[in-house]
Amino acid sequence: MTIDRRSLMGAAAIGAGLLSTAQAQTAAPAAALPPAPATPPPKVTQILARYITGARFEDLPANVRKEGTRTFLNWMGVAVGGSHHETVDNAVAAMSPFSGKPEANLMGRAEKLDILNAALVNGISSHVFDYDDTHLKTIIHPAGPVASAILALSQHRPVSGREFLHALVLGVETECRIGNAVYPSHYDMGWHITGSCGVFGGAAAAGKILGLNEQQMAWALGLAATQPVGLKIHFGTMTKSFHAGRAAQNGLTAALLAAQNYTADVTALEGKDGWGQALSRSVKWTEVTEGLGSRYEAALNTYKPFACGIVSHPGIDAAIQLRSENKLTADQIDSVTLHANPLVLSLMGKTEPQIGLEGKFSIYHCVAVGLIYGAAGEKQFQDAIVKDPAVVALRHKITVNTDAAVPTQKSDLTIKLKNGKVLTKHIENAVGSLEKPLSDAALEAKFSDLADGVLPKAKAQKLMQLCWDVEQAADAGAIAAAASA
Amino acid sequence: MTIDRRSLMGAAAIGAGLLSTAQAQTAAPAAALPPAPATPPPKVTQILARYITGARFEDLPANVRKEGTRTFLNWMGVAVGGSHHETVDNAVAAMSPFSGKPEANLMGRAEKLDILNAALVNGISSHVFDYDDTHLKTIIHPAGPVASAILALSQHRPVSGREFLHALVLGVETECRIGNAVYPSHYDMGWHITGSCGVFGGAAAAGKILGLNEQQMAWALGLAATQPVGLKIHFGTMTKSFHAGRAAQNGLTAALLAAQNYTADVTALEGKDGWGQALSRSVKWTEVTEGLGSRYEAALNTYKPFACGIVSHPGIDAAIQLRSENKLTADQIDSVTLHANPLVLSLMGKTEPQIGLEGKFSIYHCVAVGLIYGAAGEKQFQDAIVKDPAVVALRHKITVNTDAAVPTQKSDLTIKLKNGKVLTKHIENAVGSLEKPLSDAALEAKFSDLADGVLPKAKAQKLMQLCWDVEQAADAGAIAAAASA
Numbered sequence: 001m002t003i004d005r006r007s008l009m010g011a012a013a014i015g016a017g018l019l020s021t022a023q024a025q026t027a028a029p030a031a032a033l034p035p036a037p038a039t040p041p042p043k044v045t046q047i048l049a050r051y052i053t054g055a056r057f058e059d060l061p062a063n064v065r066k067e068g069t070r071t072f073l074n075w076m077g078v079a080v081g082g083s084h085h086e087t088v089d090n091a092v093a094a095m096s097p098f099s100g101k102p103e104a105n106l107m108g109r110a111e112k113l114d115i116l117n118a119a120l121v122n123g124i125s126s127h128v129f130d131y132d133d134t135h136l137k138t139i140i141h142p143a144g145p146v147a148s149a150i151l152a153l154s155q156h157r158p159v160s161g162r163e164f165l166h167a168l169v170l171g172v173e174t175e176c177r178i179g180n181a182v183y184p185s186h187y188d189m190g191w192h193i194t195g196s197c198g199v200f201g202g203a204a205a206a207g208k209i210l211g212l213n214e215q216q217m218a219w220a221l222g223l224a225a226t227q228p229v230g231l232k233i234h235f236g237t238m239t240k241s242f243h244a245g246r247a248a249q250n251g252l253t254a255a256l257l258a259a260q261n262y263t264a265d266v267t268a269l270e271g272k273d274g275w276g277q278a279l280s281r282s283v284k285w286t287e288v289t290e291g292l293g294s295r296y297e298a299a300l301n302t303y304k305p306f307a308c309g310i311v312s313h314p315g316i317d318a319a320i321q322l323r324s325e326n327k328l329t330a331d332q333i334d335s336v337t338l339h340a341n342p343l344v345l346s347l348m349g350k351t352e353p354q355i356g357l358e359g360k361f362s363i364y365h366c367v368a369v370g371l372i373y374g375a376a377g378e379k380q381f382q383d384a385i386v387k388d389p390a391v392v393a394l395r396h397k398i399t400v401n402t403d404a405a406v407p408t409q410k411s412d413l414t415i416k417l418k419n420g421k422v423l424t425k426h427i428e429n430a431v432g433s434l435e436k437p438l439s440d441a442a443l444e445a446k447f448s449d450l451a452d453g454v455l456p457k458a459k460a461q462k463l464m465q466l467c468w469d470v471e472q473a474a475d476a477g478a479i480a481a482a483a484s485a
Numbered sequence: 486m487t488i489d490r491r492s493l494m495g496a497a498a499i500g501a502g503l504l505s506t507a508q509a510q511t512a513a514p515a516a517a518l519p520p521a522p523a524t525p526p527p528k529v530t531q532i533l534a535r536y537i538t539g540a541r542f543e544d545l546p547a548n549v550r551k552e553g554t555r556t557f558l559n560w561m562g563v564a565v566g567g568s569h570h571e572t573v574d575n576a577v578a579a580m581s582p583f584s585g586k587p588e589a590n591l592m593g594r595a596e597k598l599d600i601l602n603a604a605l606v607n608g609i610s611s612h613v614f615d616y617d618d619t620h621l622k623t624i625i626h627p628a629g630p631v632a633s634a635i636l637a638l639s640q641h642r643p644v645s646g647r648e649f650l651h652a653l654v655l656g657v658e659t660e661c662r663i664g665n666a667v668y669p670s671h672y673d674m675g676w677h678i679t680g681s682c683g684v685f686g687g688a689a690a691a692g693k694i695l696g697l698n699e700q701q702m703a704w705a706l707g708l709a710a711t712q713p714v715g716l717k718i719h720f721g722t723m724t725k726s727f728h729a730g731r732a733a734q735n736g737l738t739a740a741l742l743a744a745q746n747y748t749a750d751v752t753a754l755e756g757k758d759g760w761g762q763a764l765s766r767s768v769k770w771t772e773v774t775e776g777l778g779s780r781y782e783a784a785l786n787t788y789k790p791f792a793c794g795i796v797s798h799p800g801i802d803a804a805i806q807l808r809s810e811n812k813l814t815a816d817q818i819d820s821v822t823l824h825a826n827p828l829v830l831s832l833m834g835k836t837e838p839q840i841g842l843e844g845k846f847s848i849y850h851c852v853a854v855g856l857i858y859g860a861a862g863e864k865q866f867q868d869a870i871v872k873d874p875a876v877v878a879l880r881h882k883i884t885v886n887t888d889a890a891v892p893t894q895k896s897d898l899t900i901k902l903k904n905g906k907v908l909t910k911h912i913e914n915a916v917g918s919l920e921k922p923l924s925d926a927a928l929e930a931k932f933s934d935l936a937d938g939v940l941p942k943a944k945a946q947k948l949m950q951l952c953w954d955v956e957q958a959a960d961a962g963a964i965a966a967a968a969s970a
Contacts, residue, residue: 190763232758239749260579264724273717278675
């Protein structure tokens with residue numbers, strides 16, 4: 001059965017006298033059409049489909065493969081770490097009664113679900129701490145919508161580590177390039193870009209693993225375009241992390257449908273009444289199409305060293321360095337002064353946080369735990385730590401001076417000791433930034449910290465090694481199995 | 486665990502220097518905020534949640550209950566009728582391997598799937614012929630996203646016919662009111678309003694059946710808001726009907742999550758960075774909030790008598806009336822002239838259709854089958870009918886004169902017979918319009934025509950009666966079981 005591009009519904013609408021003139025012109029004779037734009041948009045959807053289906057693992061530069069592996073390791077850590085959050089418990093309770101064949105593991109948990117529900121839950125789990133990876137140019141958290149989809153899929157059909165890593169990189173590349181094309185307009189409109197662009201990443205990666213042909217891949221991208229997820233208004237609720245999980249699930253659904261020749265428009269990104277038109281006020285499609293296969297956004301992923309907003313990271317970095325260099329203990333400290341951008345206070349100015357999540361919005365708490373623990377991982381934002389008298393006492397000794405001339409990635413920290421000595425530290429680029437990326441060792445420490453209390457130490461250690469070795473793995477699905485609790 | 490409204494991601498974004506000033510101001514001190522708008526939007530999400538949870542079946546006016554029943558009957562007919570379309574086959578092939586417990590029937594088919602997948606497939610099935618119901622003010626096809634969700638849910642837990650009918654009406658009311666608030670801007674942006682508003686209908690109806698409290702219902706609406714479905718670019722592909730099905734599935738998912746206390750922002754419709762801001766350029770929220778419980782959009786549903794665009798309906802109506810009044814046969818006819826609005830030709834001007842779906846875009850074919858068969862149901866758009874020499878010969882005798890002064894809902898048809906006699910028919914409002922609604926008998930004929938070839942006649946007859954009697958049914962789920970093939 002072939003299908004005509006024009007729609008009965010369109011006819012119905014116009015028949016009912018409900019459409020605007022501009023809409024009626026869609027199907028009107030050529031003479032009535034407005035002049036075509038000078039440069040029609042490139043065939044973005046098909047160009048992407050051709051690139052994704054044609055890409056070969058052998059052509060990936062070594063640094064891209066390495067960053068893809070780091071992306072996977074970091075994703076696994078946060079997915080395991082977040083796996084027992086109330087948000088995840090509620091999602092599992094809601095979806096389990098309707099789950100199909102339990103083929104796919106939930107990271108850090110005992111349950112198995114069908115691959116679509118596992119993609120949802122693992123995506124939620126990996127985003128719930130807001131401690132995942134960041135493509136800084138778009139603020140997309142790239143791994144959640146992609147790794148969650150294809151790791152589950154790897155438990156349904158055999159996928160080698162190379163295939164898995166390649167699909168992961170292509171998925172990240174796809175979502176970040178589309179994000180680049182619409183940022184910041186798309187984000188300003190209210191979209192949570194991790195979900196609304198992430199769905200393309202999930203579809204591209206799953207489609208690559210399913211071996212879709214170019215036509216099917218274009219359909220998959222079209223099916224992804226028609227089911228974006230995520231409004232920013234939900235930040236601060238459980239629905240925020242739903243976005244990452246649902247994007248993974250929707251992307252996987254899109255690829256599975258396309259594999260069965262479920263058709264979609266193959267200009268869904270760039271065409272009239274398509275994704276770009278509906279979801280952004282301005283679009284620069286060349287961000288998607290130029291340099292495919294030579295310039296890799298997937299190589300620009302970053303990983304949070306601290307489980308709180310990036311604006312506090314220079315201050316925490318300074319605190320940890322001074323502590324380490326001077327073997328500082330809290331009882332030596334008389335006063336602390338942070339010189340930083342005003343956003344530090346407007347975003348993170350809570351002076352008396354009472355619970356963990358409030359601690360994440362307190363620069364005072366962040367610097368205090370940096371000085372006391374030499375860390376600001378998820379553990380340092382537990383309720384008990386926020387209420388710890390020693391932490392509270394040190395928070396009260398901290399002053400923040402703001403200065404619009406200080407860029408957000410910089411800070412100066414000054415500590416006056418009780419013995420009169422003064423220590424200072426200038427941070428030019430905080431650890432975790434593109435300029436000063438998290439080292440492999442730091443990624444490992446983050447992973448171990450997150451897995452602690454969820455998986456036995458030896459199991460966590462083994463899982464970490466499996467992630468590092470993903471490129472050599474015969475069976476990517478085995479890594480998922482190794483992440484079960 | 487309580488959750489702070491402000492987000493780490495927001496902090497991260499601003500820390501990276503990526504947000505606009507307007508966004509940064511979200512969390513800035515009050516002094517830096519722009520002046521508040523004169524009239525803040527009403528608390529639409531909560532007002533809706535309160536209305537839906539508090540509504541009582543006893544308070545529904547009789548005409549609303551009756552229209553709800555007609556809506557259900559019409560939905561069942563198109564869902565059964567479309568159930569063996571290639572689109573549905575492909576969706577079933579893609580999703581079946583991952584389906585959970587087979588609790589819910591697919592209308593007109595033998596398979597059972599879990600309720601979420603059944604909601605998807607039945608929604609696709611009910612929309613694939615573009616022959617379903619229409620809320621003319623918004624062009625929403627209301628039943629698909631709502632009935633598909635709650636009929637499946639009724640096979641998971643006991644639901645009385647009254648509960649079912651009430652939830653159906655409330656779901657239709659919710660999606661159409663939200664549609665009224667954003668039409669036409671939302672539609673102009675590119676959204677397929679049946680999917681992008683329909684998800685609220687599915688969530689509201691499923692939430693009512695699940696007995697959500699007001700807080701949970703607001704979460705369900707928030708979860709619906711964050712997963713709109715449907716871009717108009719997909720009209721003419723299988724993805725168009727995916728929108729109705731996925732809206733049902735997403736709405737049901739939203740309600741199931743909310744029932745497990747999965748939180749969402751409770752101002753998701755009207756708030757900053759919410760649905761209205763992201764998905765429409767202008768919003769009139771009073772369309773949602775005013776007259777709740779007294780003015781019913783659900784009473785304004787209409788049903789297509791002919792399986793093609795509404796713009797052709799006055800011409801078909803005239804043809805069928807002249808045939809019936811004069812016992813016309815094609816061999817008596819010398820020439821036919823239709824006087825109609827120019828949109829009839831610009832939308833439906835195909836003179837030589839070759840396949841069924843092209844026939845739907847040919848006013849010549851539509852009028853010809855009206856004259857020959859006295860009908861223009863799905864059967865009259867089969868490939869064989871489009872190629873039938875008798876139909877082709879009559880098509881060639883038809884002329885269309887267009888006249889911008891003729892409104893789209895009107896037409897004049899003139900038939901010159903070989904014996905010299907001239908017959909004319911003026912249509913002021915075509916059958917199926919709000920002014921001349923489809924009679925119950927016509928709805929029954931449509932149902933029977935759609936079910937023919939899918940269900941045995943006696944079974945179809947019984948199913949139709951079950952739909953008429955839904956209000957008295959002890960178990961709505963039994964109606965779904967009766968629709969299996």
